[in-house]
Amino acid sequence: MGKGDGHARAAAEEGSSALEVELTLGGDRAALDRGWRTAVPAGGEEPVQRLRSTYYDTGDFRLRRCGFTLRIREDGERLVQTLKSDGPSSAAAVLKRNEWTRTVKKPVPSLPVAPDPAVRDAVGPLESAELAPAFSTDVMRRTAMVEVAAPNHGTALVELALDSGEIKANERRDTVSELELELVEGPASALYELAMTLQASAPLRIQTASKAKRGYVLAGGEGYAGYKAPALAFAQGISVDKALGKIFRACADQCSANHDAVLDRSDPEGVHQFRVALRRMRSALVVFKTVLPREDAAWLEQEASRLIDLLGPARDWDVFITETLATVRAARPDDETLGRLAEAAEVERARAYEQAEALRAPAYTEFLLRFGRWIETAGWRDEANRPVLDQSLASLGGRLLNKRHTRVLKRGRDFEQLSDADLHRLRISLKKLRYAGEFFAAQFPDGKPRTYIRALRRLQDELGWLNDAAVAERCLKELLDTQRESNYLAALGVGAGQVIGWNARAREETRTRIVEDWRAFAATDPYWRAGAAGSHG
Numbered sequence: 001m002g003k004g005d006g007h008a009r010a011a012a013e014e015g016s017s018a019l020e021v022e023l024t025l026g027g028d029r030a031a032l033d034r035g036w037r038t039a040v041p042a043g044g045e046e047p048v049q050r051l052r053s054t055y056y057d058t059g060d061f062r063l064r065r066c067g068f069t070l071r072i073r074e075d076g077e078r079l080v081q082t083l084k085s086d087g088p089s090s091a092a093a094v095l096k097r098n099e100w101t102r103t104v105k106k107p108v109p110s111l112p113v114a115p116d117p118a119v120r121d122a123v124g125p126l127e128s129a130e131l132a133p134a135f136s137t138d139v140m141r142r143t144a145m146v147e148v149a150a151p152n153h154g155t156a157l158v159e160l161a162l163d164s165g166e167i168k169a170n171e172r173r174d175t176v177s178e179l180e181l182e183l184v185e186g187p188a189s190a191l192y193e194l195a196m197t198l199q200a201s202a203p204l205r206i207q208t209a210s211k212a213k214r215g216y217v218l219a220g221g222e223g224y225a226g227y228k229a230p231a232l233a234f235a236q237g238i239s240v241d242k243a244l245g246k247i248f249r250a251c252a253d254q255c256s257a258n259h260d261a262v263l264d265r266s267d268p269e270g271v272h273q274f275r276v277a278l279r280r281m282r283s284a285l286v287v288f289k290t291v292l293p294r295e296d297a298a299w300l301e302q303e304a305s306r307l308i309d310l311l312g313p314a315r316d317w318d319v320f321i322t323e324t325l326a327t328v329r330a331a332r333p334d335d336e337t338l339g340r341l342a343e344a345a346e347v348e349r350a351r352a353y354e355q356a357e358a359l360r361a362p363a364y365t366e367f368l369l370r371f372g373r374w375i376e377t378a379g380w381r382d383e384a385n386r387p388v389l390d391q392s393l394a395s396l397g398g399r400l401l402n403k404r405h406t407r408v409l410k411r412g413r414d415f416e417q418l419s420d421a422d423l424h425r426l427r428i429s430l431k432k433l434r435y436a437g438e439f440f441a442a443q444f445p446d447g448k449p450r451t452y453i454r455a456l457r458r459l460q461d462e463l464g465w466l467n468d469a470a471v472a473e474r475c476l477k478e479l480l481d482t483q484r485e486s487n488y489l490a491a492l493g494v495g496a497g498q499v500i501g502w503n504a505r506a507r508e509e510t511r512t513r514i515v516e517d518w519r520a521f522a523a524t525d526p527y528w529r530a531g532a533a534g535s536h537g
Contacts, residue, residue, distance in 0.1 A: 291385045316352070336491065
């Protein structure tokens with residue numbers, strides 16, 4: 001029975017919704033075959049199927065913009081129409097998405113696309129004439145059902161699908177070579193267990209971009225854009241245990257959602273948001289270190305720091321080119337030396353982005369899989385820390401936030417006399433306080449956390465600009481050093497001098513303004529004190 005037939009067939013006949021939970025691994029065909037043989041016993045697979053699918057949308061890609069994909073697939077003698085809630089940013093390692101399936105008689109979309117009123121409200125009025133083919137897929141698929149040991153849950157059932165083929169949009173093509181793991185029954189941790197076994201047998205990698213996503217990229221409907229995670233929303237009274245699950249899952253999903261943009265080099269926000277996710281994760285490891293297993297926390301801290309450092313140069317050049325240099329060029333659009341400088345900077349940026357290719361390496365896949373399994377199995381739980389995990393998040397908040405707030409005030413003492421190095425250390429402390437403050441904010445609503453966090457963010461942004469100015473000077477030094485033999489070295493030197501001069505003037509203005517921001521922050525009442533007296537622990 002082919003993938004999507006068994007447990008989804010009842011849904012297809014009734015037109016109801018089903019929840020799809022899957023993880024996809026990509027790699028070359030030889031590696032995928034080795035992984036397949038590791039998991040599937042001889043004779044355990046179904047006959048090979050050819051699956052041809054056509055994806056439909058409006059001319060302005062309205063379905064996709066509303067977070068849906070619509071396809072009609074030739075499945076043997078049947079035509080099956082499927083609508084999935086597969087939005088542009090749904091790129092977690094393990095996808096969990098609703099789908100509505102029905103059989104149709106003709107290879108044209110049948111309306112309404114789903115019986116759910118919420119879907120119709122989201123999409124709006126839709127006429128058959130508006131829908132046209134956007135792209136298609138032609139895939140040969142091998143499937144098999146495998147049982148996977150799921151710690152504390154007995155066994156789970158997972159359907160494997162080995163796909164090879166292509167995606168087509170107009171005259172453009174993209175190769176399909178992937179192994180999908182779809183959960184049939186059992187916990188999602190089983191997908192990570194199986195994926196780790198497969199990855200150990202062959203160099204595979206997590207593939208977060210679905211066929212639909214790749215098809216829309218080919219069709220020109222979207223690109224690989226950076227993804228900013230929404231603010232964490234914790235219900236009041238949430239336990240420490242449940243909060244940890246939400247925090248770490250959000251960090252893992254934000255990493256996964258941005259790595260395609262990093263590798264595609266198409267949007268500087270991808271690198272930035274990837275590093276934000278890692279910093280938020282690292283901050284959580286510090287904030288909750290007393291309730292986390294020491295070895296696990298140390299490993300995660302090491303991996304987060306490694307990846308942050310790996311992507312640091314790319315981020316530095318992104319900021320230099322798109323912000324610092326762009327500002328100076330906007331003020332002096334006819335300056336040829338700045339144009340030469342921009343060309344040379346792009347060469348340096350490309351070199352920095354080469355380091356990001358490490359995200360294709362097995363070590364990164366191992367990190368995501370191990371981290372994902374740790375989250376799904378709540379690896380922070382043991383009997384020793386259970387009492388702390390069961391208490392409310394607010395019960396930890398006051399004491400932990402007090403500690404970080406006090407550290408910031410100490411670092412900012414005699415603010416006007418602080419050196420650039422001192423300000424950099426203060427900025428790092430503020431960033432850690434901000435992440436911690438966001439973790440706990442919803443637990444102290446009476447203390448007006450927005451006022452405090454807004455003042456903190458404004459100060460952090462100003463200090464961030466000063467740091468960007470220092471980074472710009474370091475980038476210019478590196479650029480001039482690598483361009484020593486360039487015929488345009490003199491022009492590059494003039495352009496660099498102009499950027500440094502511009503930064504020097506702006507730095508003085510910022511230093512004056514930032515003193516007021518510091519005073520405003522220091523005078524702002526910490527919201528956890530005003531909102532929950534006596535909760536400091």
